[in-house]
Amino acid sequence: MTSQMIRWYGPGRHEALRAAVAARLQLWLQQWALTPEGLSVQLSTGAIDSGAWQRCTGADGANAWAGLGRTDLAQLGSLLANAPLRHATDSEHARAVGTDALQAMFASLLEHASTQRPEAALPDGALVERHGWVALDVCWAAFTFVLLMDPALCDQLAPPQRKSAGLTRRASALGPSxxxxxxxxxxGSVDVALVSSLRPGDVLRTSxxxxxxxxxxxxxxxxxxxxxxxxxxxxxxxxxxxxx
Known part of the structure:
Protein backbone atom coordinates (compact mmCIF):
# COMPACT_ATOMS: atom_id res chain seq x y z
CA MET A 1 0.00 0.00 0.00
CA THR A 2 1.41 3.40 -1.04
CA SER A 3 1.17 6.15 1.54
CA GLN A 4 -0.50 9.39 0.46
CA MET A 5 0.22 12.92 1.65
CA ILE A 6 -2.70 14.76 3.22
CA ARG A 7 -2.99 18.37 2.12
CA TRP A 8 -5.84 20.72 1.33
CA TYR A 9 -5.80 23.76 -0.99
CA GLY A 10 -7.89 26.82 -0.24
CA PRO A 11 -9.61 29.02 -2.85
CA GLY A 12 -6.59 31.35 -3.09
CA ARG A 13 -4.16 28.51 -3.83
CA HIS A 14 -6.54 26.97 -6.37
CA GLU A 15 -6.86 30.28 -8.18
CA ALA A 16 -3.09 30.80 -8.17
CA LEU A 17 -2.62 27.36 -9.76
CA ARG A 18 -5.33 27.94 -12.34
CA ALA A 19 -3.90 31.33 -13.31
CA ALA A 20 -0.34 29.99 -13.55
CA VAL A 21 -1.39 27.13 -15.82
CA ALA A 22 -3.61 29.39 -17.97
CA ALA A 23 -0.72 31.81 -18.56
CA ARG A 24 1.66 29.03 -19.63
CA LEU A 25 -0.88 27.33 -21.87
CA GLN A 26 -1.70 30.63 -23.57
CA LEU A 27 1.98 31.03 -24.51
CA TRP A 28 2.01 27.43 -25.72
CA LEU A 29 -1.02 28.04 -27.96
CA GLN A 30 0.51 31.17 -29.43
CA GLN A 31 3.47 29.08 -30.55
CA TRP A 32 1.44 26.16 -31.98
CA ALA A 33 -2.00 27.34 -33.07
CA LEU A 34 -2.89 29.43 -36.09
CA THR A 35 -5.74 30.95 -34.06
CA PRO A 36 -4.73 30.83 -30.36
CA GLU A 37 -7.69 32.87 -29.09
CA GLY A 38 -10.44 31.47 -26.88
CA LEU A 39 -8.49 29.44 -24.33
CA SER A 40 -10.33 28.63 -21.08
CA VAL A 41 -8.77 26.94 -18.04
CA GLN A 42 -11.06 26.18 -15.11
CA LEU A 43 -11.02 23.93 -12.06
CA SER A 44 -12.77 20.62 -12.75
CA THR A 45 -15.99 20.36 -10.78
CA GLY A 46 -17.57 17.18 -12.16
CA ALA A 47 -16.59 13.53 -12.24
CA ILE A 48 -13.43 12.86 -14.26
CA ASP A 49 -13.72 9.91 -16.61
CA SER A 50 -11.09 9.82 -19.35
CA GLY A 51 -10.60 6.69 -21.42
CA ALA A 52 -6.87 7.29 -21.85
CA TRP A 53 -4.14 9.41 -20.34
CA GLN A 54 -0.86 10.88 -21.52
CA ARG A 55 1.73 11.23 -18.75
CA CYS A 56 4.89 13.28 -18.58
CA THR A 57 7.45 13.51 -15.75
CA GLY A 58 9.86 16.32 -14.94
CA ALA A 59 13.50 15.88 -13.98
CA ASP A 60 12.62 16.47 -10.32
CA GLY A 61 9.84 13.88 -10.27
CA ALA A 62 6.81 16.16 -10.74
CA ASN A 63 4.09 14.73 -12.98
CA ALA A 64 1.31 15.93 -15.25
CA TRP A 65 -1.42 13.91 -16.96
CA ALA A 66 -3.56 14.91 -19.94
CA GLY A 67 -6.78 13.02 -20.58
CA LEU A 68 -6.14 12.36 -24.29
CA GLY A 69 -6.18 9.24 -26.46
CA ARG A 70 -4.83 8.66 -30.00
CA THR A 71 -7.99 10.03 -31.64
CA ASP A 72 -7.88 13.09 -29.38
CA LEU A 73 -4.26 13.78 -30.38
CA ALA A 74 -5.23 13.67 -34.05
CA GLN A 75 -8.09 16.08 -33.44
CA LEU A 76 -5.79 18.41 -31.51
CA GLY A 77 -3.26 18.39 -34.37
CA SER A 78 -5.88 19.21 -36.99
CA LEU A 79 -7.29 22.07 -34.90
CA LEU A 80 -3.85 23.55 -34.30
CA ALA A 81 -3.18 23.53 -38.05
CA ASN A 82 -6.73 24.66 -38.81
CA ALA A 83 -6.96 21.77 -41.30
CA PRO A 84 -9.97 19.37 -41.01
CA LEU A 85 -9.26 15.63 -41.28
CA ARG A 86 -10.30 13.96 -44.55
CA HIS A 87 -8.77 10.47 -44.58
CA ALA A 88 -6.41 8.13 -42.74
CA THR A 89 -3.23 9.71 -44.07
CA ASP A 90 -4.29 13.13 -42.84
CA SER A 91 -5.14 11.53 -39.48
CA GLU A 92 -1.61 10.17 -39.06
CA HIS A 93 -0.07 13.55 -39.88
CA ALA A 94 -2.47 15.31 -37.52
CA ARG A 95 -1.71 12.81 -34.74
CA ALA A 96 2.00 13.48 -35.15
CA VAL A 97 1.40 17.22 -34.88
CA GLY A 98 -0.86 16.74 -31.86
CA THR A 99 1.71 14.50 -30.15
CA ASP A 100 4.51 17.03 -30.66
CA ALA A 101 2.27 19.87 -29.52
CA LEU A 102 1.27 18.01 -26.36
CA GLN A 103 4.93 17.32 -25.59
CA ALA A 104 5.58 21.06 -25.89
CA MET A 105 2.65 21.75 -23.58
CA PHE A 106 4.09 19.40 -20.97
CA ALA A 107 7.47 21.12 -21.35
CA SER A 108 5.83 24.47 -20.60
CA LEU A 109 4.65 23.09 -17.24
CA LEU A 110 7.48 20.74 -16.20
CA GLU A 111 11.19 21.34 -15.76
CA HIS A 112 13.14 19.20 -18.29
CA ALA A 113 10.06 17.17 -19.21
CA SER A 114 10.60 13.57 -20.30
CA THR A 115 8.91 12.12 -23.38
CA GLN A 116 5.19 11.66 -22.82
CA ARG A 117 3.82 8.14 -22.64
CA PRO A 118 0.29 6.70 -22.59
CA GLU A 119 -1.13 5.52 -19.28
CA ALA A 120 -4.17 3.28 -18.84
CA ALA A 121 -5.00 4.44 -15.31
CA LEU A 122 -4.16 7.11 -12.78
CA PRO A 123 -2.28 6.48 -9.50
CA ASP A 124 -4.31 5.66 -6.39
CA GLY A 125 -5.68 8.78 -4.75
CA ALA A 126 -5.04 11.02 -7.75
CA LEU A 127 -8.65 12.19 -7.88
CA VAL A 128 -9.03 12.61 -4.11
CA GLU A 129 -8.93 16.30 -3.17
CA ARG A 130 -7.26 15.80 0.21
CA HIS A 131 -4.16 14.29 -1.43
CA GLY A 132 -3.15 17.56 -3.06
CA TRP A 133 -3.81 16.78 -6.74
CA VAL A 134 -5.48 19.42 -8.90
CA ALA A 135 -7.57 18.76 -12.03
CA LEU A 136 -8.25 21.48 -14.60
CA ASP A 137 -10.62 21.56 -17.57
CA VAL A 138 -8.74 22.97 -20.57
CA CYS A 139 -11.00 24.17 -23.41
CA TRP A 140 -9.99 25.66 -26.74
CA ALA A 141 -11.71 25.70 -30.15
CA ALA A 142 -14.40 23.25 -28.98
CA PHE A 143 -11.61 20.88 -27.87
CA THR A 144 -11.65 19.92 -24.20
CA PHE A 145 -9.39 17.75 -22.07
CA VAL A 146 -8.53 17.29 -18.41
CA LEU A 147 -5.11 18.33 -17.13
CA LEU A 148 -4.16 16.65 -13.87
CA MET A 149 -1.20 17.80 -11.74
CA ASP A 150 0.40 16.03 -8.78
CA PRO A 151 1.35 17.86 -5.53
CA ALA A 152 4.99 18.30 -6.60
CA LEU A 153 3.98 20.12 -9.79
CA CYS A 154 1.44 22.22 -7.88
CA ASP A 155 4.19 23.37 -5.51
CA GLN A 156 6.36 24.40 -8.48
CA LEU A 157 3.66 26.33 -10.32
CA ALA A 158 2.22 28.08 -7.24
CA PRO A 159 4.63 27.75 -4.30
CA PRO A 160 2.92 27.79 -0.90
CA GLN A 161 3.26 31.05 1.00
CA ARG A 162 4.55 29.30 4.10
CA LYS A 163 5.11 25.79 5.32
CA SER A 164 2.46 24.28 7.51
CA ALA A 165 3.31 24.18 11.20
CA GLY A 166 3.93 20.73 12.60
CA LEU A 167 1.23 19.23 14.77
CA THR A 168 1.89 19.24 18.52
CA ARG A 169 0.39 16.96 21.11
CA ARG A 170 -2.26 18.80 23.10
CA ALA A 171 -0.51 18.27 26.43
CA SER A 172 2.73 19.74 25.05
CA ALA A 173 0.93 22.67 23.46
CA LEU A 174 -0.89 23.62 26.65
CA GLY A 175 1.93 22.86 29.09
CA PRO A 176 3.97 26.06 28.68
CA SER A 177 0.94 28.32 28.26
CA GLY A 188 -22.24 42.04 49.91
CA SER A 189 -23.81 45.47 49.43
CA VAL A 190 -23.09 48.85 51.05
CA ASP A 191 -24.71 52.24 50.94
CA VAL A 192 -23.71 54.43 47.97
CA ALA A 193 -23.05 57.39 50.30
CA LEU A 194 -20.58 55.26 52.26
CA VAL A 195 -18.75 54.20 49.12
CA SER A 196 -18.39 57.78 47.90
CA SER A 197 -16.80 58.85 51.17
CA LEU A 198 -14.21 56.05 51.36
CA ARG A 199 -10.56 57.05 51.72
CA PRO A 200 -7.36 54.97 51.58
CA GLY A 201 -6.97 53.09 54.90
CA ASP A 202 -10.68 53.01 55.76
CA VAL A 203 -11.97 49.66 57.05
CA LEU A 204 -15.28 48.14 55.99
CA ARG A 205 -16.86 45.60 58.27
CA THR A 206 -18.68 42.77 56.52
CA SER A 207 -20.27 39.51 57.57
Missing amino acids: RATLTARLDL VPLDALLSLAAAEGRTVSTGRLALLDQHKAITVESSL
Missing part, protein backbone atom coordinates in the same frame (compact mmCIF):
# COMPACT_ATOMS: atom_id res chain seq x y z
CA ARG A 178 0.23 31.10 30.77
CA ALA A 179 -3.15 32.39 31.83
CA THR A 180 -4.20 35.44 33.84
CA LEU A 181 -7.01 34.95 36.35
CA THR A 182 -8.81 37.55 38.50
CA ALA A 183 -10.00 36.55 41.99
CA ARG A 184 -13.29 38.07 43.10
CA LEU A 185 -14.85 38.02 46.58
CA ASP A 186 -18.48 39.03 47.03
CA LEU A 187 -18.51 41.35 50.09
CA VAL A 208 -18.18 37.54 55.02
CA PRO A 209 -15.72 35.11 56.68
CA LEU A 210 -12.06 35.01 55.57
CA ASP A 211 -12.47 31.55 54.07
CA ALA A 212 -15.46 32.60 51.95
CA LEU A 213 -15.70 31.18 48.44
CA LEU A 214 -13.90 33.17 45.71
CA SER A 215 -14.58 33.15 41.97
CA LEU A 216 -11.65 33.01 39.55
CA ALA A 217 -12.40 34.73 36.25
CA ALA A 218 -10.52 34.67 32.94
CA ALA A 219 -9.43 37.81 31.12
CA GLU A 220 -12.69 38.03 29.19
CA GLY A 221 -14.67 37.97 32.44
CA ARG A 222 -16.01 34.38 32.39
CA THR A 223 -15.75 32.50 35.70
CA VAL A 224 -13.64 29.36 35.26
CA SER A 225 -13.07 28.16 38.86
CA THR A 226 -13.94 28.76 42.50
CA GLY A 227 -11.62 28.68 45.49
CA ARG A 228 -10.79 30.01 48.97
CA LEU A 229 -8.09 32.16 50.52
CA ALA A 230 -5.22 30.22 52.09
CA LEU A 231 -1.74 30.65 53.53
CA LEU A 232 1.11 28.86 51.75
CA ASP A 233 4.79 29.27 52.72
CA GLN A 234 3.99 32.55 54.50
CA HIS A 235 2.31 33.87 51.34
CA LYS A 236 -1.32 34.50 50.54
CA ALA A 237 -2.67 31.88 48.15
CA ILE A 238 -5.94 30.62 46.68
CA THR A 239 -6.98 26.99 46.90
CA VAL A 240 -9.00 25.96 43.82
CA GLU A 241 -11.98 23.87 44.85
CA SER A 242 -13.93 23.38 41.63
CA SER A 243 -13.79 24.12 37.90
CA LEU A 244 -16.79 25.40 35.99
Whole structure:
Protein backbone atom coordinates (compact mmCIF):
# COMPACT_ATOMS: atom_id res chain seq x y z
CA MET A 1 0.00 0.00 0.00
CA THR A 2 1.41 3.40 -1.04
CA SER A 3 1.17 6.15 1.54
CA GLN A 4 -0.50 9.39 0.46
CA MET A 5 0.22 12.92 1.65
CA ILE A 6 -2.70 14.76 3.22
CA ARG A 7 -2.99 18.37 2.12
CA TRP A 8 -5.84 20.72 1.33
CA TYR A 9 -5.80 23.76 -0.99
CA GLY A 10 -7.89 26.82 -0.24
CA PRO A 11 -9.61 29.02 -2.85
CA GLY A 12 -6.59 31.35 -3.09
CA ARG A 13 -4.16 28.51 -3.83
CA HIS A 14 -6.54 26.97 -6.37
CA GLU A 15 -6.86 30.28 -8.18
CA ALA A 16 -3.09 30.80 -8.17
CA LEU A 17 -2.62 27.36 -9.76
CA ARG A 18 -5.33 27.94 -12.34
CA ALA A 19 -3.90 31.33 -13.31
CA ALA A 20 -0.34 29.99 -13.55
CA VAL A 21 -1.39 27.13 -15.82
CA ALA A 22 -3.61 29.39 -17.97
CA ALA A 23 -0.72 31.81 -18.56
CA ARG A 24 1.66 29.03 -19.63
CA LEU A 25 -0.88 27.33 -21.87
CA GLN A 26 -1.70 30.63 -23.57
CA LEU A 27 1.98 31.03 -24.51
CA TRP A 28 2.01 27.43 -25.72
CA LEU A 29 -1.02 28.04 -27.96
CA GLN A 30 0.51 31.17 -29.43
CA GLN A 31 3.47 29.08 -30.55
CA TRP A 32 1.44 26.16 -31.98
CA ALA A 33 -2.00 27.34 -33.07
CA LEU A 34 -2.89 29.43 -36.09
CA THR A 35 -5.74 30.95 -34.06
CA PRO A 36 -4.73 30.83 -30.36
CA GLU A 37 -7.69 32.87 -29.09
CA GLY A 38 -10.44 31.47 -26.88
CA LEU A 39 -8.49 29.44 -24.33
CA SER A 40 -10.33 28.63 -21.08
CA VAL A 41 -8.77 26.94 -18.04
CA GLN A 42 -11.06 26.18 -15.11
CA LEU A 43 -11.02 23.93 -12.06
CA SER A 44 -12.77 20.62 -12.75
CA THR A 45 -15.99 20.36 -10.78
CA GLY A 46 -17.57 17.18 -12.16
CA ALA A 47 -16.59 13.53 -12.24
CA ILE A 48 -13.43 12.86 -14.26
CA ASP A 49 -13.72 9.91 -16.61
CA SER A 50 -11.09 9.82 -19.35
CA GLY A 51 -10.60 6.69 -21.42
CA ALA A 52 -6.87 7.29 -21.85
CA TRP A 53 -4.14 9.41 -20.34
CA GLN A 54 -0.86 10.88 -21.52
CA ARG A 55 1.73 11.23 -18.75
CA CYS A 56 4.89 13.28 -18.58
CA THR A 57 7.45 13.51 -15.75
CA GLY A 58 9.86 16.32 -14.94
CA ALA A 59 13.50 15.88 -13.98
CA ASP A 60 12.62 16.47 -10.32
CA GLY A 61 9.84 13.88 -10.27
CA ALA A 62 6.81 16.16 -10.74
CA ASN A 63 4.09 14.73 -12.98
CA ALA A 64 1.31 15.93 -15.25
CA TRP A 65 -1.42 13.91 -16.96
CA ALA A 66 -3.56 14.91 -19.94
CA GLY A 67 -6.78 13.02 -20.58
CA LEU A 68 -6.14 12.36 -24.29
CA GLY A 69 -6.18 9.24 -26.46
CA ARG A 70 -4.83 8.66 -30.00
CA THR A 71 -7.99 10.03 -31.64
CA ASP A 72 -7.88 13.09 -29.38
CA LEU A 73 -4.26 13.78 -30.38
CA ALA A 74 -5.23 13.67 -34.05
CA GLN A 75 -8.09 16.08 -33.44
CA LEU A 76 -5.79 18.41 -31.51
CA GLY A 77 -3.26 18.39 -34.37
CA SER A 78 -5.88 19.21 -36.99
CA LEU A 79 -7.29 22.07 -34.90
CA LEU A 80 -3.85 23.55 -34.30
CA ALA A 81 -3.18 23.53 -38.05
CA ASN A 82 -6.73 24.66 -38.81
CA ALA A 83 -6.96 21.77 -41.30
CA PRO A 84 -9.97 19.37 -41.01
CA LEU A 85 -9.26 15.63 -41.28
CA ARG A 86 -10.30 13.96 -44.55
CA HIS A 87 -8.77 10.47 -44.58
CA ALA A 88 -6.41 8.13 -42.74
CA THR A 89 -3.23 9.71 -44.07
CA ASP A 90 -4.29 13.13 -42.84
CA SER A 91 -5.14 11.53 -39.48
CA GLU A 92 -1.61 10.17 -39.06
CA HIS A 93 -0.07 13.55 -39.88
CA ALA A 94 -2.47 15.31 -37.52
CA ARG A 95 -1.71 12.81 -34.74
CA ALA A 96 2.00 13.48 -35.15
CA VAL A 97 1.40 17.22 -34.88
CA GLY A 98 -0.86 16.74 -31.86
CA THR A 99 1.71 14.50 -30.15
CA ASP A 100 4.51 17.03 -30.66
CA ALA A 101 2.27 19.87 -29.52
CA LEU A 102 1.27 18.01 -26.36
CA GLN A 103 4.93 17.32 -25.59
CA ALA A 104 5.58 21.06 -25.89
CA MET A 105 2.65 21.75 -23.58
CA PHE A 106 4.09 19.40 -20.97
CA ALA A 107 7.47 21.12 -21.35
CA SER A 108 5.83 24.47 -20.60
CA LEU A 109 4.65 23.09 -17.24
CA LEU A 110 7.48 20.74 -16.20
CA GLU A 111 11.19 21.34 -15.76
CA HIS A 112 13.14 19.20 -18.29
CA ALA A 113 10.06 17.17 -19.21
CA SER A 114 10.60 13.57 -20.30
CA THR A 115 8.91 12.12 -23.38
CA GLN A 116 5.19 11.66 -22.82
CA ARG A 117 3.82 8.14 -22.64
CA PRO A 118 0.29 6.70 -22.59
CA GLU A 119 -1.13 5.52 -19.28
CA ALA A 120 -4.17 3.28 -18.84
CA ALA A 121 -5.00 4.44 -15.31
CA LEU A 122 -4.16 7.11 -12.78
CA PRO A 123 -2.28 6.48 -9.50
CA ASP A 124 -4.31 5.66 -6.39
CA GLY A 125 -5.68 8.78 -4.75
CA ALA A 126 -5.04 11.02 -7.75
CA LEU A 127 -8.65 12.19 -7.88
CA VAL A 128 -9.03 12.61 -4.11
CA GLU A 129 -8.93 16.30 -3.17
CA ARG A 130 -7.26 15.80 0.21
CA HIS A 131 -4.16 14.29 -1.43
CA GLY A 132 -3.15 17.56 -3.06
CA TRP A 133 -3.81 16.78 -6.74
CA VAL A 134 -5.48 19.42 -8.90
CA ALA A 135 -7.57 18.76 -12.03
CA LEU A 136 -8.25 21.48 -14.60
CA ASP A 137 -10.62 21.56 -17.57
CA VAL A 138 -8.74 22.97 -20.57
CA CYS A 139 -11.00 24.17 -23.41
CA TRP A 140 -9.99 25.66 -26.74
CA ALA A 141 -11.71 25.70 -30.15
CA ALA A 142 -14.40 23.25 -28.98
CA PHE A 143 -11.61 20.88 -27.87
CA THR A 144 -11.65 19.92 -24.20
CA PHE A 145 -9.39 17.75 -22.07
CA VAL A 146 -8.53 17.29 -18.41
CA LEU A 147 -5.11 18.33 -17.13
CA LEU A 148 -4.16 16.65 -13.87
CA MET A 149 -1.20 17.80 -11.74
CA ASP A 150 0.40 16.03 -8.78
CA PRO A 151 1.35 17.86 -5.53
CA ALA A 152 4.99 18.30 -6.60
CA LEU A 153 3.98 20.12 -9.79
CA CYS A 154 1.44 22.22 -7.88
CA ASP A 155 4.19 23.37 -5.51
CA GLN A 156 6.36 24.40 -8.48
CA LEU A 157 3.66 26.33 -10.32
CA ALA A 158 2.22 28.08 -7.24
CA PRO A 159 4.63 27.75 -4.30
CA PRO A 160 2.92 27.79 -0.90
CA GLN A 161 3.26 31.05 1.00
CA ARG A 162 4.55 29.30 4.10
CA LYS A 163 5.11 25.79 5.32
CA SER A 164 2.46 24.28 7.51
CA ALA A 165 3.31 24.18 11.20
CA GLY A 166 3.93 20.73 12.60
CA LEU A 167 1.23 19.23 14.77
CA THR A 168 1.89 19.24 18.52
CA ARG A 169 0.39 16.96 21.11
CA ARG A 170 -2.26 18.80 23.10
CA ALA A 171 -0.51 18.27 26.43
CA SER A 172 2.73 19.74 25.05
CA ALA A 173 0.93 22.67 23.46
CA LEU A 174 -0.89 23.62 26.65
CA GLY A 175 1.93 22.86 29.09
CA PRO A 176 3.97 26.06 28.68
CA SER A 177 0.94 28.32 28.26
CA ARG A 178 0.23 31.10 30.77
CA ALA A 179 -3.15 32.39 31.83
CA THR A 180 -4.20 35.44 33.84
CA LEU A 181 -7.01 34.95 36.35
CA THR A 182 -8.81 37.55 38.50
CA ALA A 183 -10.00 36.55 41.99
CA ARG A 184 -13.29 38.07 43.10
CA LEU A 185 -14.85 38.02 46.58
CA ASP A 186 -18.48 39.03 47.03
CA LEU A 187 -18.51 41.35 50.09
CA GLY A 188 -22.24 42.04 49.91
CA SER A 189 -23.81 45.47 49.43
CA VAL A 190 -23.09 48.85 51.05
CA ASP A 191 -24.71 52.24 50.94
CA VAL A 192 -23.71 54.43 47.97
CA ALA A 193 -23.05 57.39 50.30
CA LEU A 194 -20.58 55.26 52.26
CA VAL A 195 -18.75 54.20 49.12
CA SER A 196 -18.39 57.78 47.90
CA SER A 197 -16.80 58.85 51.17
CA LEU A 198 -14.21 56.05 51.36
CA ARG A 199 -10.56 57.05 51.72
CA PRO A 200 -7.36 54.97 51.58
CA GLY A 201 -6.97 53.09 54.90
CA ASP A 202 -10.68 53.01 55.76
CA VAL A 203 -11.97 49.66 57.05
CA LEU A 204 -15.28 48.14 55.99
CA ARG A 205 -16.86 45.60 58.27
CA THR A 206 -18.68 42.77 56.52
CA SER A 207 -20.27 39.51 57.57
CA VAL A 208 -18.18 37.54 55.02
CA PRO A 209 -15.72 35.11 56.68
CA LEU A 210 -12.06 35.01 55.57
CA ASP A 211 -12.47 31.55 54.07
CA ALA A 212 -15.46 32.60 51.95
CA LEU A 213 -15.70 31.18 48.44
CA LEU A 214 -13.90 33.17 45.71
CA SER A 215 -14.58 33.15 41.97
CA LEU A 216 -11.65 33.01 39.55
CA ALA A 217 -12.40 34.73 36.25
CA ALA A 218 -10.52 34.67 32.94
CA ALA A 219 -9.43 37.81 31.12
CA GLU A 220 -12.69 38.03 29.19
CA GLY A 221 -14.67 37.97 32.44
CA ARG A 222 -16.01 34.38 32.39
CA THR A 223 -15.75 32.50 35.70
CA VAL A 224 -13.64 29.36 35.26
CA SER A 225 -13.07 28.16 38.86
CA THR A 226 -13.94 28.76 42.50
CA GLY A 227 -11.62 28.68 45.49
CA ARG A 228 -10.79 30.01 48.97
CA LEU A 229 -8.09 32.16 50.52
CA ALA A 230 -5.22 30.22 52.09
CA LEU A 231 -1.74 30.65 53.53
CA LEU A 232 1.11 28.86 51.75
CA ASP A 233 4.79 29.27 52.72
CA GLN A 234 3.99 32.55 54.50
CA HIS A 235 2.31 33.87 51.34
CA LYS A 236 -1.32 34.50 50.54
CA ALA A 237 -2.67 31.88 48.15
CA ILE A 238 -5.94 30.62 46.68
CA THR A 239 -6.98 26.99 46.90
CA VAL A 240 -9.00 25.96 43.82
CA GLU A 241 -11.98 23.87 44.85
CA SER A 242 -13.93 23.38 41.63
CA SER A 243 -13.79 24.12 37.90
CA LEU A 244 -16.79 25.40 35.99
